[in-house]
Every structure is written in C-alpha cells, then in structure tokens.
Amino acid sequence: MGSKLGVSSRALQAGAETAFLILGKAKELEAQGKSIIHLEIGEPDFDTPSYIKEAAIKALSKGETHYTPTPGIPELRKAIAERTMQDFNVEVDWKDISLTVGAKEAIFVSLATIVEEGDEVIYPNPGYPAYEAGIRFFGGTPKPLMLKEENEFRMTSEEVNSLVSSKTKAIIINSPENPTGSVLSKDDIRGVVEIAKSKGIYVISDEIYKYIIYDGLKHHSPIQFDSSMQNTIIIDGFSKSYAMTGWRLGYIISPKHLTQPMQKILNLITSCPSSFSQFAALEALRGGLGSVKNMVEQYTTRRKALIEEVSQVEDISMVKPKGAFYGFINVKNITRKTNLDSSKLASILLENYGVAVLHGTAMGSNGEGYLRVSFANSIENIREGIRRMGNAFKELTSKKA
Numbered sequence: 001m002g003s004k005l006g007v008s009s010r011a012l013q014a015g016a017e018t019a020f021l022i023l024g025k026a027k028e029l030e031a032q033g034k035s036i037i038h039l040e041i042g043e044p045d046f047d048t049p050s051y052i053k054e055a056a057i058k059a060l061s062k063g064e065t066h067y068t069p070t071p072g073i074p075e076l077r078k079a080i081a082e083r084t085m086q087d088f089n090v091e092v093d094w095k096d097i098s099l100t101v102g103a104k105e106a107i108f109v110s111l112a113t114i115v116e117e118g119d120e121v122i123y124p125n126p127g128y129p130a131y132e133a134g135i136r137f138f139g140g141t142p143k144p145l146m147l148k149e150e151n152e153f154r155m156t157s158e159e160v161n162s163l164v165s166s167k168t169k170a171i172i173i174n175s176p177e178n179p180t181g182s183v184l185s186k187d188d189i190r191g192v193v194e195i196a197k198s199k200g201i202y203v204i205s206d207e208i209y210k211y212i213i214y215d216g217l218k219h220h221s222p223i224q225f226d227s228s229m230q231n232t233i234i235i236d237g238f239s240k241s242y243a244m245t246g247w248r249l250g251y252i253i254s255p256k257h258l259t260q261p262m263q264k265i266l267n268l269i270t271s272c273p274s275s276f277s278q279f280a281a282l283e284a285l286r287g288g289l290g291s292v293k294n295m296v297e298q299y300t301t302r303r304k305a306l307i308e309e310v311s312q313v314e315d316i317s318m319v320k321p322k323g324a325f326y327g328f329i330n331v332k333n334i335t336r337k338t339n340l341d342s343s344k345l346a347s348i349l350l351e352n353y354g355v356a357v358l359h360g361t362a363m364g365s366n367g368e369g370y371l372r373v374s375f376a377n378s379i380e381n382i383r384e385g386i387r388r389m390g391n392a393f394k395e396l397t398s399k400k401a
C-alpha cells in the first residue's frame with residue numbers, strides 16, 4: 001500500500017509573503033555580526049501609542065483574558081461603525097462588522113466565503129501577495145491587472161472592465177497600494193463600483209493604509225458608492241495606522257448576506273481575535289486620529305528623504321508614492337546592464353551590501369524590474385540604505401561594463 005504521509009497539494013502550492021522570509025534571512029546575517037539596514041518589512045517602526053498599550057494593560061488587569069464573541073466585542077464593532085460614519089458619511093450596521101486576526105485573516109476569510117472553484121478574481125499586480133495566494137488556495141483563477149508605471153500604478157476602471165468575464169466573482173482593490181503607493185481617485189473607485197453593480201460581482205476593498213496618504217489627497221472607499229452594501233466587502237485593521245502590527249487585529253465590513261457565513265469561518269479558524277487587543281483597539285478609536293496624524297507627518301519627511309536619495313542614484317527612478325510607506329524603485333536599467341533579475345539583485349544587496357529590500361516579483365510577476373523599500377524607518381537608515389544601494393549598483397554595473 002502506498003504511503004499516505006504526504007503533504008496536501010493545496011499546502012504544497014500555497015504562496016507565502018516573501019517579506020517575512022527576507023526578514024528571517026536578514027536577521028540571520030545580523031546574528032553573524034553583519035550590519036543590515038532593514039527596508040524590507042512593511043511595518044511602522046513606531047511604538048504603539050502609549051494610551052493604546054495602557055488600555056490593553058488595564059483590560060488584562062481587569063481579567064479580560066477570555067474568549068470574546070467570534071466577531072468581536074460589540075463596543076468595538078459599534079466604534080468601528082461610528083468611525084466609518086465619520087470617515088465616509090455612510091451608515092453601516094455594526095452587526096456586519098467582524099473583527100479578525102489581522103487584515104490578512106480578513107482577506108483570507110472574505111475569499112473563502114465567496115470563491116468557488118473556477119471563479120475569476122481580478123487583483124492588482126504588483127500587489128499584496130495574499131490576494132493571489134488566497135484566490136488560488138480556494139480554487140479560484142487569479143486574473144492579475146497589470147499596473148502600469150505610466151499610470152502611476154493606478155488601477156483604472158477601463159482596465160478592470162477589460163478583464164471582467166462571465167466567470168468574474170470579485171475585483172480586489174487596494175488604495176493606497178502596497179507596494180506602489182498608488183492612490184485611486186474618487187472616479188476610479190466609482191467606476192469600479194459601477195462595473196461591480198452592473199455585473200453583479202463583489203468589490204473587495206483593502207483599506208489598511210487609508211489614513212497613510214500624502215499631499216492633501218483624500219482616501220475614497222467603494223462604500224461611498226454602494227450605500228446598500230450589496231457588493232462591497234471592506235478589509236481594514238489597526239496594524240498600520242496605529243502601529244499595532246503585533247496585536248493582530250483587523251476587520252471586515254460585509255454585505256449582510258455574507259456576515260453569517262463569514263463569521264462561521266472565523267469561528268472555525270480562530271474562534272475570536274485576542275480579547276485584550278480588542279480593548280486596546282477600542283481605545284485607539286476613542287483616542288481619535290492625533291497619533292495617526294503624527295506618524296503620517298513623520299512618514300512625509302521620510303518620504304522626502306527617500307525621494308532625495310533615490311534621485312542621487314544613477315539609473316534608477318521612482319514614482320512619488322502618494323500613500324502607504326513604500327517606494328517602488330524602478331531598477332530596470334540596472335537589471336538590463338547587469339543581467340541580474342530583481343530577485344538576484346535583492347539577494348546581492350542583502351548579502352554583500354547589508355541592505356534588505358524586497359524584490360518586486362515578491363509582489364507579483366509584474367514587479368520584475370523593481371525593488372520595494374519601506375520608508376517606515378528612520379531618516380538615517382533610509383539615507384544609508386539607499387546609499388548602499390547606489391554603491392552596489394555602481395560596482396555591479398561597472399563590473400559588467
């Protein structure tokens with residue numbers, strides 16, 4: 001009899017987020033005594049604001065250390081509904097808000113709830129890798145929308161329309177976008193919602209970076225154009241805005257007909273998110289947007305430093321990021337001159353020059369020729385990291401010349 005001790009094909013084929021693998025490698029090199037500048041991982045370097053931490057400590061002291069209802073504590077769900085009202089002037093039923101273990105679980109559960117074998121899901125490429133991996137995991141067919149640098153990496157509704165077929169189940173949008181920093185305009189978003197409404201498909205809108213936006217731009221959400229909330233699934237969370245990545249708290253706002261099925265799956269996977277993280281998040285919302293604004297001010301200065309440094313390096317360029325905290329650096333001249341792809345370049349940068357960045361293809365095939373750097377880091381590290389990159393490129397291109 002053949003052995004049954006194998007791994008399922010679903011597990012074997014599952015995609016993972018490469019940034020964590022690079023972080024692991026960079027930490028190994030650091031442990032060997034190498035100096036590494038970390039520009040690879042997408043997380044705020046700020047500490048979680050102290051009033052939020054204190055709320056968690058208080059919750060722990062009060063004995064809030066048990067299971068909560070699967071979709072989270074009602075106070076927090078109501079506070080999210082209130083904030084949604086303030087942000088978009090749209091009323092959502094707090095009962096359709098479900099807390100999750102990070103926005104990542106929110107993406108996974110949303111796809112688990114709607115994707116059938118063979119369904120097509122449109123998503124941005126380059127884009128957050130959990131989209132493509134999640135679509136595949138549930139037997140769907142990923143339909144990448146190739147973002148173009150000449151469109152500043154925006155996903156236009158014309159492009160979306162051209163990919164919609166009778167098999168399309170959903171369109172995933174992410175504004176501000178990881179990794180390109182692109183921000184969709186109000187019209188872009190309205191256009192996508194119109195397509196979704198006319199074809200009877202979902203829009204999954206990942207708004208995890210919604211407050212991290214620059215140059216006076218305003219974030220828009222499909223929720224503004226779908227007030228009946230039939231088509232729109234909102235993914236959001238506390239990780240980025242409040243520097244709470246380790247607290248693992250995200251949420252979904254779902255169409256009413258999806259709420260129960262989603263909560264059934266959440267129940268199955270995690271039962272509920274961490275209780276004291278939820279009390280901390282409640283305080284984060286009650287505390288207003290002061291701490292977020294402070295962080296965004298600092299990201300703005302850091303973005304400026306990144307733009308300055310990139311402009312000093314020959315043969316590379318970068319579209320000015322309009323939101324999130326990533327620069328997506330075009331290194332196509334370097335890959336061409338050195339005959340190295342972006343993944344190999346990123347390895348050389350890490351191993352020989354002590355700067356950890358993410359190769360563009362970690363964010364999808366269309367990321368070839370780019371490197372993603374996070375500017376959620378100190379100005380000194382950003383400057384030093386890009387200088388190391390510049391030295392590397394000078395040496396690598398002169399070797400080949």
Ligand SMILES: Cc1ncc(COP(=O)(O)O)c(C=O)c1O
Pocket residue numbers: 042101102103104105128174177178206208237238239240245248249250
């Ligand atoms: C676009 C996007 N969505 C979701 C997430 C996941 O966030 P969380 O840490 O809350 O799971 C990330 C994290 O990098 C992200 O960039």
